Amino acid sequence: MLSLGVAAQGSGCVFMYGLPFLLPALQAEYGLSLAQAGVIVGAPSAGMLVTLIAWGWVADRYGERIAMAGGLALATAFLGLAAWTTSPVALAALLGLAGAAGASANAASGRVVLGWFPRERRGVAMGWRQTAQPLGVAVAGALTPPAVHVGGVRGALLVMAVICLLTTVCVALMVVDPPRPGGAAGERSASPYGDPALWRVHGASMLLVVPQFATAAFALTYLVAERHWTTGAAGAVVAVAQFAGAGGRLLCGRWSDRAGSRVGPMRRLALVNGAAALCLAAAVQAGGSFAPALLIAALVIAMSGNGLAFTAVSELAGQAWAGRAMGAQNTAQNLVAAATPPALGALITHAGYGTAFALAGVLALAASATTPAPGDVRRPAVRRPA
The missing domain is CATH 1.20.1250.20 (MFS general substrate transporter like domains)
Structure with missing residues (x-):
């Protein structure tokens, strides 16, 4: 399956x-x-x-x-x-x-x-x-x-x-549809959107799109235009980073399984994400030779937590609402993803790459604060109609 x-x-x-x-x-x-x-x-x-x-x-x-x-x-x-x-x-x-x-x-x-x-x-x-x-x-x-x-x-x-x-x-x-336990005849699941935890995961995910696309969309351009790499070399490195990010998603999934929580690892990874982006911004601003290595590291970290948010959303929504909740999650993230490259492109044009990466880092730190703590998460309720 x-x-x-x-x-x-x-x-x-x-x-x-x-x-x-x-x-x-x-x-x-x-x-x-x-x-x-x-x-x-x-x-x-x-x-x-x-x-x-x-x-x-x-x-x-x-x-x-x-x-x-x-x-x-x-x-x-x-x-x-x-x-x-x-x-x-x-x-x-x-x-x-x-x-x-x-x-x-x-x-x-x-x-x-x-x-x-x-x-x-x-x-x-x-x-x-x-x-x-x-x-x-x-x-x-x-x-x-x-x-x-x-x-x-x-x-x-x-x-x-x-x-x-x-x-x-x-x-x-x-494909065999999975069983849907917990719903006796005549029952319907309550909307999970009465719980602020689900809204907070959606909001944190939207914030985390910015550092992901700040690095993914502009990594090749930065390496070629600012560091004078060849297009072939920059493209190969960015491609490898994409696969490393995919592997990071698996490792983060394993981490959340062992922790018994999605939002706990999500909060911690967002902190690391923010720190990496801010270090990258400082290195870019200073013109340090290790800026390309920090850029690739920041790209991999930014990609790695995507599965945590989707798993958290599906579990918070419950079986009856999981499809709609994940659809809303995808919609929100794609809207931000569509707006991020042009907005950051304009910012880079006027203020440079360092400023754009710094903004991405600040938003990642804000995402960590927005993500609910494990103790704030509760299972979706089921209620009988009147």
Whole structure:
């Protein structure tokens, strides 16, 4: 079940986050400017934001298999249609619809982990689930260039559609919805959003997006423009850091399993995150030779805690609300992720990299204070209707 969940989310990540590999081909084939091609590349992410909570409701109401298989089937269809369109406007619209459909895996795959893994193993399982994004981007990076070479943009989109189709078939045939204990007939689960702890985890997660994207989005540019690395060397180092961050998610999941808490490790890691970003800012401002090493360390640390927040959200929400809560978590994080690069880009232009990294560190420290303490977390209630 874990492998199928990772595959489902990863197949969505192949086209949602792999489209930037198509930028040169989109410009050449459709005669687009970089900004216009960027709109097409960003269309799946925009579509995903609209439907994440809705797909969470579908998973909560009808089950994980139906949500994942149905959404990925629709994404397959939209990608297939996008491959044959000749209009840039239609291409952007169809890719947006594919993103809206593929968002089903983001909420439902987390519910599979929540339902099939006991609490003492759930942290590592959710850590594996959170490796789907870097794995999906790696697959896209490996398959997209040769597909473009053979068949252009159409060939690359068809490869992405085939990946979604194969995953759809596997999910439809093999995923088994986990049992949902604790709900007798005539009972319904109370909304978990009456508990401030869940809001605090959402808020802390939004704050932690900034240091993650401050390092991930600008690491290559900093190394090339400020430290005079070659693009190839900087890209290779950043790619390795991405995989190290994925490994960090597994280690943090194991840490939370052993601690019996998600929010405790999340608070401590946010403190380390903030300290690393502030040390990086000081080194960048001073022009120290060890700034690149601190940058990579800060990037790995910033990526490592992502699974802790998702596990905490799913457990705080409970089985009946987990899909919607994880959809809300994804939506909030993606909104901040979309705003962070342009905002920090403007800040870097006017005040330099050191100021941007310092701001990221301060926000990480604020996230540590925002995250609820283990004693503030309580299990979601179940109430009978009147």
